[in-house]
Amino acid sequence: MAREAGVSKATASRALQRPDMVAEATRQRVQEAAERLGFQPNAAARALTTGRTGLMGLIVPTLSNPFFAPLVIGAQQAAEDTESHLLIAVSEYDAEREAALADRLSEQADGLIMVTPVGSDAALRERGRRRPLVLVDRQVGRLPAVVADTVAGLAELLDHLLALGHRDIAYVSGPAGSWADEQRRAMLTARASDAGARIHVLGPLPPTFDAGIEASAALPDAATAALAYNSYLALGLLHGLGVAGRRVPEDISLAAADDLSTLSATTPPVTALDVPLQAVGTLAVTRLHELITGHRRTVTSRLPAAPVLRASTAPPRSL
Amino acid sequence: MAREAGVSKATASRALQRPDMVAEATRQRVQEAAERLGFQPNAAARALTTGRTGLMGLIVPTLSNPFFAPLVIGAQQAAEDTESHLLIAVSEYDAEREAALADRLSEQADGLIMVTPVGSDAALRERGRRRPLVLVDRQVGRLPAVVADTVAGLAELLDHLLALGHRDIAYVSGPAGSWADEQRRAMLTARASDAGARIHVLGPLPPTFDAGIEASAALPDAATAALAYNSYLALGLLHGLGVAGRRVPEDISLAAADDLSTLSATTPPVTALDVPLQAVGTLAVTRLHELITGHRRTVTSRLPAAPVLRASTAPPRSL
DNA sequence: TTGTATGCGTTATCAC
DNA sequence: GTGATAACGCATACAA
Numbered sequence: 001m002a003r004e005a006g007v008s009k010a011t012a013s014r015a016l017q018r019p020d021m022v023a024e025a026t027r028q029r030v031q032e033a034a035e036r037l038g039f040q041p042n043a044a045a046r047a048l049t050t051g052r053t054g055l056m057g058l059i060v061p062t063l064s065n066p067f068f069a070p071l072v073i074g075a076q077q078a079a080e081d082t083e084s085h086l087l088i089a090v091s092e093y094d095a096e097r098e099a100a101l102a103d104r105l106s107e108q109a110d111g112l113i114m115v116t117p118v119g120s121d122a123a124l125r126e127r128g129r130r131r132p133l134v135l136v137d138r139q140v141g142r143l144p145a146v147v148a149d150t151v152a153g154l155a156e157l158l159d160h161l162l163a164l165g166h167r168d169i170a171y172v173s174g175p176a177g178s179w180a181d182e183q184r185r186a187m188l189t190a191r192a193s194d195a196g197a198r199i200h201v202l203g204p205l206p207p208t209f210d211a212g213i214e215a216s217a218a219l220p221d222a223a224t225a226a227l228a229y230n231s232y233l234a235l236g237l238l239h240g241l242g243v244a245g246r247r248v249p250e251d252i253s254l255a256a257a258d259d260l261s262t263l264s265a266t267t268p269p270v271t272a273l274d275v276p277l278q279a280v281g282t283l284a285v286t287r288l289h290e291l292i293t294g295h296r297r298t299v300t301s302r303l304p305a306a307p308v309l310r311a312s313t314a315p316p317r318s319l
Numbered sequence: 320m321a322r323e324a325g326v327s328k329a330t331a332s333r334a335l336q337r338p339d340m341v342a343e344a345t346r347q348r349v350q351e352a353a354e355r356l357g358f359q360p361n362a363a364a365r366a367l368t369t370g371r372t373g374l375m376g377l378i379v380p381t382l383s384n385p386f387f388a389p390l391v392i393g394a395q396q397a398a399e400d401t402e403s404h405l406l407i408a409v410s411e412y413d414a415e416r417e418a419a420l421a422d423r424l425s426e427q428a429d430g431l432i433m434v435t436p437v438g439s440d441a442a443l444r445e446r447g448r449r450r451p452l453v454l455v456d457r458q459v460g461r462l463p464a465v466v467a468d469t470v471a472g473l474a475e476l477l478d479h480l481l482a483l484g485h486r487d488i489a490y491v492s493g494p495a496g497s498w499a500d501e502q503r504r505a506m507l508t509a510r511a512s513d514a515g516a517r518i519h520v521l522g523p524l525p526p527t528f529d530a531g532i533e534a535s536a537a538l539p540d541a542a543t544a545a546l547a548y549n550s551y552l553a554l555g556l557l558h559g560l561g562v563a564g565r566r567v568p569e570d571i572s573l574a575a576a577d578d579l580s581t582l583s584a585t586t587p588p589v590t591a592l593d594v595p596l597q598a599v600g601t602l603a604v605t606r607l608h609e610l611i612t613g614h615r616r617t618v619t620s621r622l623p624a625a626p627v628l629r630a631s632t633a634p635p636r637s638l
Numbered sequence: 639t640t641g642t643a644t645g646c647g648t649t650a651t652c653a654c
Numbered sequence: 655g656t657g658a659t660a661a662c663g664c665a666t667a668c669a670a
Contacts, residue, residue, distance in 0.1 A: 008641045023639060043426040044366035045663035048646045063392050066385045073382050076409050088407045090395050107362040262581055327657045364647035367662045
């Protein structure tokens, strides 16, 4: 130990952790001794006494979908601000796998952030009881959560289509069992019906380009607009429609419920929902930090998602 | 502690860690007691005695560029196989920041994987001396490294262009100070010259879509083909050329030195280099694990990058 | 302001 | 096969 500085380890520890609890002169000596020896504090030992590892676990369903990159980036930034690091794991949309990962991460981290579209409410509740837990894009009871309000955003998007005159709108839905997808479906159906319009649900479908192509052939004839669960489905739809000779937006309008950057570079650019995922990531880490330090009881935060209107949506032909 | 099972903690520990060193009956009792109490081993305490945290640090320059996603995914998978977790941090291409992150991660992790296009050789050498370190896409002395052989792949790509008949080829280069970029430039210039052709270097440029657009206007008149440092530059070039009324590949051929998925969905699809980044990530973790467990002295592994020929490359007009 | 002593939860050593 | 017991390296309560 750095009693190269000629002090007790207690003083050394203080000099590095609580510089103000020690005489300036000794602080300097310790500092220098530490440098000279290339002293590296042992995180494990510190964690053992303090009960804090300074690590936060982050479980995402996948990293293949660039959709999640901003979330990780945002979380990363906030983690830095709280002097902690991120332990990232990937569940592959598998509830069992996710549970195993969460268990293992719990041993190492001070708390967990989970974006878990699958996975049972009960399991999450139980997990939240044991250790600090923040959910992302999902609400379970009174568990702390940060959600991007895609439902409200989607409502705006729907309103936009309705205002354009669309009355038969296809919703190309996402993976089976997705919590978010169910919320959206319910909202769309109800809201459309209130406005005297109809939602034609296709799916559930895997949220992929190929599934979008297939869906493009299955769109009901009546539909003058299609709303896709995500960008990949939208890109597939665009491609499929193009191949089939149906023009967007002349023959059919198209919009997506999330907004990967490619959507703005297609022909035509696709109307989409800007989901503030980076902010979600940042906020989730902040919340978890509050939870860990016990600074505050936190509940659900809701970040608005806003439609980005592009050239792929226009009034239906019949008008 | 789980002496709910009526055994000493020593036995309890053994029952859970070395099941074969304990009588089957007691193993069961301990097991059950652990379940009942929801016992969670404390990773910090274990790390303190064993000297292993089971964590690996991974520092990437950015996560905004989907280029790195496969790397993380590959690393993730391999980490799972070695029973370890990944601590991921982002350097933002900032050497100073990177150094700070590396220092902090070193305290927590058993070793580090760094993909560091910037950052000085000397600093990396020193770091490699202190703790297990694996470099990605970079070689520094005899430090263990895993590199995707984009230089060799690019040579193939160049050969392809030469075989098509191109003699004046623009290389739209990447960020200033990039290790990989320099390697490429040198190879291209030398190899082209050997074949009686010329490389026109544009840049250094930020590896972005917008920079690609600008570069498209700056291409030398003589150039019948352009090779871009990465997909974003290639997409920008494609866009810029399209706007300017120059057709790809009729007027000019285009290729990229990496291969984001969008390149295959453009019009025309863009010839590119398939960089096996996922395999790189996997191998890097495997190497680091070997290093940590001392199973093997490892040096540089080189994974081949192969050209994917698409419609954006064709013989030059003049032929 | 500084030093001494204790404990964090686990594994390793050495008896039994 | 099992049980005491001593580390591991740090932070703190308490004493000086």
